[in-house]
Amino acid sequence: MNTTTTTTAEQPTLDNIHHLAIAVTDVTASVAWYQAQFKCDVAYQDATWALLKFANTSLALVIPDQHPPHIGFVVDDAARFGELTTHRDGTRSVYVNDPDGNALEMMARESVRAG
Amino acid sequence: MNTTTTTTAEQPTLDNIHHLAIAVTDVTASVAWYQAQFKCDVAYQDATWALLKFANTSLALVIPDQHPPHIGFVVDDAARFGELTTHRDGTRSVYVNDPDGNALEMMARESVRAG
Numbered sequence: 745m746n747t748t749t750t751t752t753a754e755q756p757t758l759d760n761i762h763h764l765a766i767a768v769t770d771v772t773a774s775v776a777w778y779q780a781q782f783k784c785d786v787a788y789q790d791a792t793w794a795l796l797k798f799a800n801t802s803l804a805l806v807i808p809d810q811h812p813p814h815i816g817f818v819v820d821d822a823a824r825f826g827e828l829t830t831h832r833d834g835t836r837s838v839y840v841n842d843p844d845g846n847a848l849e850m851m852a853r854e855s856v857r858a859g
Numbered sequence: 860m861n862t863t864t865t866t867t868a869e870q871p872t873l874d875n876i877h878h879l880a881i882a883v884t885d886v887t888a889s890v891a892w893y894q895a896q897f898k899c900d901v902a903y904q905d906a907t908w909a910l911l912k913f914a915n916t917s918l919a920l921v922i923p924d925q926h927p928p929h930i931g932f933v934v935d936d937a938a939r940f941g942e943l944t945t946h947r948d949g950t951r952s953v954y955v956n957d958p959d960g961n962a963l964e965m966m967a968r969e970s971v972r973a974g
Contacts, residue, residue: 758912819897
């Protein structure tokens with residue numbers, strides 16, 4: 745008997761945008777501003793960047809000379825884009841540029857926790 | 860007897876990021892490039908912009924002097940941010956800048972179709 749895999753609503757056939765990171769000049773002030781405008785949770789914050797969790801994806805606020813603005817995608821076979829780096833949170837990824845120089849982080853699906 | 864509202868998984872308590880729009884110079888070439896890298900669907904495309912649907916949000920590729928790069932949020936009471944404009948797709952929104960000049964589109968929740 746074959747083993748079948750059930751695709752759930754949490755594992756769609758389209759790729760996921762894990763986060764986007766935009767440039768700010770003052771992380772503390774920007775976190776306060778975003779929390780005043782939106783219903784979002786602060787998942788991480790230090791002097792150089794913060795991570796705001798929204799319902800469907802996350803928004804990183806970054807000091808650009810510390811952390812470059814980019815978009816993070818969860819993809820299959822991320823290594824096709826280059827050598828993966830393992831980060832402190834356990835995710836593995838590689839940065840590439842699109843044809844216009846937009847920075848994209850290609851994150852290995854198996855290294856990204858659900859939710 | 861009071862009327863109670865049930866919150867479903869599709870109506871989370873955190874706000875949603877509806878789309879992000881990034882600058883490209885050639886919409887046709889960029890759509891082809893993104894489709895080659897990612898599992899995404901082309902929801903709309905013309906010479907000035909395209910909308911790529913991902914599992915959890917959408918990515919717009921825009922010619923910046925036609926459509927400014929921005930992030931679109933679905934929010935309650937969008938009119939608190941200013942006068943709403945109704946777009947051809949029926950959504951109503953207003954653009955504001957964050958403290959660093961990042962452009963944000965505040966979209967009225969009741970004008971955005973589910974999914």
